[in-house]
Amino acid sequence: MNLGVGVLSKEDSGKTVDFLLTKPVSRAKVITSKLAASICLLAFTNLVFSSVALVSAKLISTASFSSKTFLLVSGTLLLVQIIFLALGVLLSVIIPKIKSVIAVTLPTVFTFFIIGTLGSIIGNDSVKYISPFKFYDFSYIIEHNTYEIKYLVIEAIFVVIAIVASYIIYIKKDIRAVS
Amino acid sequence: MNLFSREIKAYRKSLFFWSIGMIALVGSGMAKFATYSGGGQSMNELIAQFPKSIQTIFGLTGFDLNTASGYFGVLFAYIALMATVHAVLLGADIISKEERDRTSEFLFVKPISRLKVISSKLLAGLSNLIVLNLVTLFSSIYFINYFGHGVSMNSDVYVLMAGLFFLQLLFFFVGTVMVALIKRPKTSASLATSVLLVTFILTYLININEHLDGLKYLTPFKYFDAKNIMTDGTLNPVYVVLSLGLIVAMVFVTYRAYNRRDLSI
Numbered sequence: 069m070n071l072g073v074g075v076l077s078k079e080d081s082g083k084t085v086d087f088l089l090t091k092p093v094s095r096a097k098v099i100t101s102k103l104a105a106s107i108c109l110l111a112f113t114n115l116v117f118s119s120v121a122l123v124s125a126k127l128i129s130t131a132s133f134s135s136k137t138f139l140l141v142s143g144t145l146l147l148v149q150i151i152f153l154a155l156g157v158l159l160s161v162i163i164p165k166i167k168s169v170i171a172v173t174l175p176t177v178f179t180f181f182i183i184g185t186l187g188s189i190i191g192n193d194s195v196k197y198i199s200p201f202k203f204y205d206f207s208y209i210i211e212h213n214t215y216e217i218k219y220l221v222i223e224a225i226f227v228v229i230a231i232v233a234s235y236i237i238y239i240k241k242d243i244r245a246v247s
Numbered sequence: 248m249n250l251f252s253r254e255i256k257a258y259r260k261s262l263f264f265w266s267i268g269m270i271a272l273v274g275s276g277m278a279k280f281a282t283y284s285g286g287g288q289s290m291n292e293l294i295a296q297f298p299k300s301i302q303t304i305f306g307l308t309g310f311d312l313n314t315a316s317g318y319f320g321v322l323f324a325y326i327a328l329m330a331t332v333h334a335v336l337l338g339a340d341i342i343s344k345e346e347r348d349r350t351s352e353f354l355f356v357k358p359i360s361r362l363k364v365i366s367s368k369l370l371a372g373l374s375n376l377i378v379l380n381l382v383t384l385f386s387s388i389y390f391i392n393y394f395g396h397g398v399s400m401n402s403d404v405y406v407l408m409a410g411l412f413f414l415q416l417l418f419f420f421v422g423t424v425m426v427a428l429i430k431r432p433k434t435s436a437s438l439a440t441s442v443l444l445v446t447f448i449l450t451y452l453i454n455i456n457e458h459l460d461g462l463k464y465l466t467p468f469k470y471f472d473a474k475n476i477m478t479d480g481t482l483n484p485v486y487v488v489l490s491l492g493l494i495v496a497m498v499f500v501t502y503r504a505y506n507r508r509d510l511s512i
Contacts, residue, residue: 167344167347167348168336168340168347168436169433170336170436170437170440171336171340171436174332174336174440175265175268175332175333175336178328178329178332179268182272182325182328182329185325186276186279186322186325
């Protein structure tokens with residue numbers, strides 16, 4: 069989420085927004101490039117994480133297990149990261165002045181985390197739709213060897229709406245020039 | 248004390264939202280308790296169905312979840328998490344604000360010593376922490392009595408809140424120390440929150456694996472563990488002294504480091 073909030077707002081806080089936006093590159097292209105870069109970063113970290121986890125599990129585990137299922141479970145990390153990325157980008161275009169990225173990121177992520185864990189303690193089912201941490205239930209993945217479609221759909225809808233909204237807002241937004 | 252009142256004013260909105268969030272956390276947490284314990288099904292049976300490792304992750308072992316006090320003990324872990332996040336961000340922000348917003352040149356040419364500046368800021372920060380603590384205290388007492396079928400555990404809540412205050416102080420000063428030592432405000436804020444995250448994860452690891460019990464001195468969350476506090480009925484004096492020592496050391500380092508280093512304009 070830090071990535072999402074920071075990637076657009078750091079132009080503003082670093083006073084480089086003037087320089088960037090006066091270049092003959094449309095704002096949409098700016099967002100597209102930044103998003104693409106962020107997704108690449110996330111995919112890369114996920115790749116490293118998944119491979120290290122898979123290799124260590126194979127080395128340590130006494131019982132045999134399906135690599136595909138294992139990779140599906142570690143892939144949920146990337147899916148959750150993408151949700152937070154989209155949320156972060158949306159927040160960064162909505163909030164006018166972000167002085168400290170981490171002060172936005174940390175409370176948001178922790179709030180969702182707490183909602184998720186408290187909800188699963190209580191056994192309340194509705195938190196599965198609210199907190200991104202709970203979208204992908206591991207036991208289901210292990211049983212059925214695939215993700216639950218409805219959560220993929222929810223995630224896709226949310227990400228698409230958030231990104232499209234961010235584009236629209238950022239393109240129309242008045243951005244303060246560096247004084 | 249102009250600086251003090253300015254800082255207080257600056258954090259008014261943020262403190263307001265954090266208080267609302269805290270009240271929401273305590274309120275919704277206790278509301279869930281009411282719906283669940285009234286539902287006739289014993290929560291303990293439900294929790295017992297989870298594998299042992301999941302139970303320890305959530306800090307559920309050793310609590311009787313049917314009683315308001317047991318349930319609150321579990322909730323306290325999350326209350327502490329919220330409060331310490333607030334404290335760390337506050338500590339890091341309040342000192343690094345000047346350098347981040349490029350107002351340090353303006354502020355430090357005024358005829359006020361750096362010592363006085365830091366003292367005013369720290370006092371303002373402490374006031375914020377106290378307010379959040381009191382909000383948590385009152386909302387806890389209110390919601391426990393409202394949803395808890397008249398169980399009297401106010402004294403437990405007082406002790407827990409005292410422990411919470413120590414946690415807030417500890418992490419607040421972790422924030423200030425990081426900023427005082429490091430020149431770049433962004434790095435220091437991230438470092439301070441990493442300290443928080445690492446100690447938090449460490450708490451969970453210690454919960455899962457009993458062999459790591461010796462590490463409990465490394466994580467403040469273990470000093471003021473809800474379970475121990477409620478069984479003892481009071482704070483463990485060893486941990487209190489340890490915390491006070493850490494806090495005094497960190498205050499000292501904050502003052503000294505910030506006084507001496509070059510401020511980036």
